Amino acid sequence: MRSALQRTLSSWRAMAIAFIGGVLLLVAGPSVFASLTAQTSNASPQTVASGTLKLTMSATNPSAGFSSSITNMAPGDAVNRYIDLTNSGTLDSQGLTLAIASTGTGSLITDGVAPVTTRALRVTVRSCVAAWNQATGTCPDAGGAVTQIAAAPLSTFTSAQSFTDATLAAAAGLRLQIQTALPDQNETVTNGTLPANTVQNGSVGLTYTFTEIQRTATTTNS
Template sequence: MSAFTSARPSRRPNPRMLAACAVAAAGLAITGGGVYAALNATAFNTAPQAASSGTLSLTMASNGTGFSQGISNLAPGDTVNRYISLTQGDTMDGKDITLGVADGTPTLLTTSATKGLHVTVTSCPTAWTPGTGAGTCSGATTVLLASTPLSTLTAAPVSVKSGVNAASSVLNLQISLALPDQTETVTNGVAPAGTIQGLSSALTWTFGETQRTATVTGS
C-alpha cells in the first residue's frame, strides 16, 4: 500500500438543490413580510392653517434739529440740544432701549470722562418743540439718562429705557450735549497740553432694543 492515500474528490453543489433553496428562501421572505403588514390611517386639516412671524424694527427721525445738524464752536459750560423721535415697528413689541455712540475721529471730546462731552437724554409724551435754548414739552418730561460722559457711551451702549416698547409707539427724545466747565490758560497763543480746544468728532448715535419676551398662548 502506498504511504500516501489519495484525497477523495470534492462534491460539487447540486444545481437543482441550490435552486430549490433559493425558492424556499424567497418564500420565507414573502411570508415574513406578510407578518408585519398592518392597516394605517391618517388625518389632516382640510383648510391650511396660516402662520407668520412678526417684524422687530426701530426707526429714527429728526424733529426739527436732529443729529444731521452739526455742533460747532462749543465753549466750556455750553449745552446744545437736539431732537429726535424713535418709532417702534407696527407688528411686534420691543423691549428695553440702549444708546451707544461711535466717534469716527476720537479726541478728548469723546475719550475723556472729565474734559469731554456729557450727554443727557430726556423724553416727552408728545413731540418736542425746539427752541433757541431748551425745547418745550407739552407734558411731563422724564430724564431717561442723567448727565453721562460721552466716553461711557463710546465704550459700550447704556440703558436709556427699560420695559416694553409697544408696537407703533413713538419715543420723543431731547439729546443734550454739554461741554463741562473747565479752566485752561493759553499762553502767547499756545494752548496747554491736553487742551479741549480746537477738537472735532464725528458722532454716530445708535439706539438698540431687543424683542419682547417670548410668550405661550392658546388662542
C-alpha cells in the first residue's frame, strides 16, 4: 500500500503536467493560426471624392438685379429685375424654391381682410431659355417664358415656393425675370390726408432666398 505522501505527490504531478500542457498550447497555438493568414492590397490607393452643392446668383447685365431698389410704385406698376441663378456645384440638385422674408409696411406685404380691400405687392418668377430682352421684358425663345412661380402676395413667400422646374443639373442655370407688382386698386386722397390702411407711402425690405437640395442619393454597382 502506498503511503499518504506518495498519493499526494501523485496528484500534484498530474496537476503540474496539465498546467505545463496548457501553457504550451497558449504559446504554440497562435503561431499555428498565424501561419494560415493570407492578405492582398490594391497596388495604388483608391480615390474617393465628394461632390459640391452650390447655388449662386448674379444680376443679368445690364439689369442691376436685386441691388437696385424699387421706388415710388403706384398701383398697376410692375418692375422686372433679371438675375442668373446657377447650380455652380458638381452635384445635380432638386427641390428648387424661393422664399422671401419681408419687413416693413404691412399693407404691402399682406392683402387686407374685409372690409379692408388693399392688395399687397405680388412677386412673379419667370424663366427664359434664351437671354431676356430687357428692353421689352419679353422672352425671345420660341417656347416663350415659363412661369416658375405664379404671382403671389409677399406674405405667401414666407414659406418657400417651389419652382415649376425644380431640378437644376450641375453647372446649369436659369435666366430669371423677377417681377414685383403692386396690383391696381383705387384710393382717393382728400386734402392731402392718406386714407387708413393705405398702400401709399410704404416701404418694405425683401430678402430673397433661393434654395436647392442635393439630388437623391444613389447606390452604384460596378
